[in-house]
Amino acid sequence: MSPSNDHRFEFELDNDKSKVTPTVELLLDACEAAGLCDLAGRFRISVALEEALVNAIVHGNLEVSSDLRESGDDLFEQTIAQRQEDPRFHRRRVRLHCRISGAEGCFTIRDQGPGFDVSQIPDPTDDETLDRPSGRGMLLMRSFMDEVVYNSKGNEVTLIKRNASVAVGSDPEFPTMQCHSE
Template structure:
């Protein structure tokens, strides 16, 4: 039987990024391949094991590695660790099965950029890949700028508009890289955590829209959010974001003007039952990608702390 096609040569279609899919199931390869090909804008290559994936990346680095968590031989967690160690600029996205949340968290901490539950591939795969790839491309343009900076502080007060979140997160990603706190992959992961915290402050804090509305889809959730952005008291509320960065650590404090919540009732995000819900993903990502996540007693302020990555210390 012929092996999987190699990663296409970079000069084949230079404008299209390569997605390398590592999965030992031919059926799942075909399913994921169809999803990616239907979207367009990518070249897709396949590997049937972690070893094949590493060999393919050695020959020609893809824009992103999409890997199954459970494979024979080298599993997804080991593959994440090896890619992070050998090819730090290649982001990795995991495909996880039901009940593997604890392993997914370990892989996120080991260096994965994001994850997608297999049961949600049709709905979530393309948005997740778009986000990870766009983050990496944007951050790379400003990599290794302002090498002499020793301290940076900023404060923003923004309206409860989700469209303001991506440019603000992009600024913070650049701040992290310029301060030398992490590399491109680390900044991508931290940016995702900050984005989740900001969206929580807007939707659940200022607009008081319950995540329970998302259990049956996003339409009702976003409809209520749009309505509340136009009426008092929700429309007058703002989100205050304070960032303090030094070469040793970055601290992001996000304060909304909502009523807060009982932080003692915050569920465990790695509980399988909780993780299957729409509300579980953001908390899991924040805790996986940040060294500290702290709430005030009221529940309307969250502090995210990102310490300097080991790889950044080694590079210096």
């Protein structure tokens, strides 16, 4: 694998969830082209990126609480639709910076919302919260990626996926990427 298989992408997404899947598909194609993942790895990266991007749009930019999802009616989706039209929210964007090589993929997603305190999110594996839909996206991201790091404000997450068959940093063609930002 040569350094020419390295890919860098920058995207700016509005708050339309329908744009998430095509964006993720493009990134997955780059991951495969770089030799980062197989079919199972592609699925894992897909789930983690979709969760992170939808969270950035819905909970970050649109500031829609997960509690509304638990109400059992359409209030969650109705609130999303209303906020997409609300001038206080609709101009906000999600920025996505990606660096992909055969050794690792680094995906940094930043929203323009107020952020959140990551330490206040209930553990989705606790018996008391296991049946709640909120928090599962974060659990999936942590399960499917090698690293998940939030900035101190809570409006940016960096997801890192390493190729298990490549010793990152041991070969000049596969240096460890510096991708954390604050």
